[in-house]
Amino acid sequence: MPFVPDSVETVLRDLLVDVLGVAPATVAAMTDDTPLFGALPELDSMAVAGLLTEMEDRLEIIIDDDDIDGDLFETFGSLVAFAKAKVDG
Amino acid sequence: MTARAHYRTFPYDGQDEHVLCLGEGSARRILIVPPLFDEMNRMRRTLVQAMRVLAGHGVTAMLIDLPGTNESLAPLEAQSLAIWRTAIGSAAESLAASHVASLRGGALIDDGAAGLPHWRLAPAKGGVLLKTLLRTRITGDREAGRAVSEAELRAAASAGPIELAGNRLGPAMVADLADAVPAKLANCAERRLGEDVAGAPLWLRAEPGDDAAMAEAIAEDLDRWSAACDG
Secondary structure, three states, X not given: OOXXXXXXXXXXHHHHHHHHOOOXXXXXXXXXXXXXXXXXXXXXXXXXXXXXXXXXXHHOOOOOHHHOOOOOOOEHXXXXXXXXXXXXX | OOOOOEEXXXXXXXXXXXXXXXXXOOOOEXXXXXXXXXXXXXXXXXXXXXXXXXXHOOOEEEEEOOOOOOOOOOOHHHOOHXXXXXXXXXXXXXXXXXXXXXXXXXXXOHHHHOOOOXXXXXXXXXXXXXXXXXXXXXXXXXXXXXXXXXXXXXXHHHHOOEEEOOEEEOHHXXXXXXXXXXXXXXXXXXXXXXXXEOOOXXXXXOOOOOOHHHHHHHXXXXXXXXXXXXX
């Protein structure tokens, strides 16, 4: 397994900066409860496509269409939980 | 004095395809192969800024429009990576290029000019680019109330041109992208963004942007690399 569980969160924080262009300070301050889709203007439906592909590439996981529902991007915590489950699974 | 851009053309398949040129130097003439599709749109401004800086250092930089893109009269849906590879070869010869620099998906076709020294920034795999294009289409369709699956899109793509992220791609292009990886080249300097060259992955963003510092970083690296190549 290429990733230690703790570093999944770091990869995701880096992704939010890289793909969405969110300020590093904003991303560093995110907690599990921080709302994403609907609250973060940079995360609109078109940005989701790029984010998902980069997640796959950097975490070495596959994300199916079926995996994607409204809750996935609800909070930073829900995104991290999803990614960790994929990496471990 | 800021270098002035001028256009040249290179012949390909009966068309004269555009090349944006900056710089007058003849010793180093770098053919720039841009990222593909929507990534090209997002990077273009920063790329041209980098070319301006290079021109100031006496390097000629030539940014080609691939057949079927921008103002090209050739239809995009008739293109494929194989065709684009041949076009790169044509361009390199016609423009007397001494070096080739590619970014992202440009690395999938830059072996069309295999004999020259190559530089690649953040080379991308075709499958990854295609996946994002497909996802963009699916997301857009969902927003409009149409549910389409990736499997359905891939099947449609093999039967005829499909529109992905505003690009009408033919079956050969989609098939090429699915399997394409950057070719192994003998003389190729690979650069990773953030490590070798400072900057943000503007090609991933939803909106086009520009980054003057990144343009400088790209230009400085290309200047150093191309000068060292000449030994």
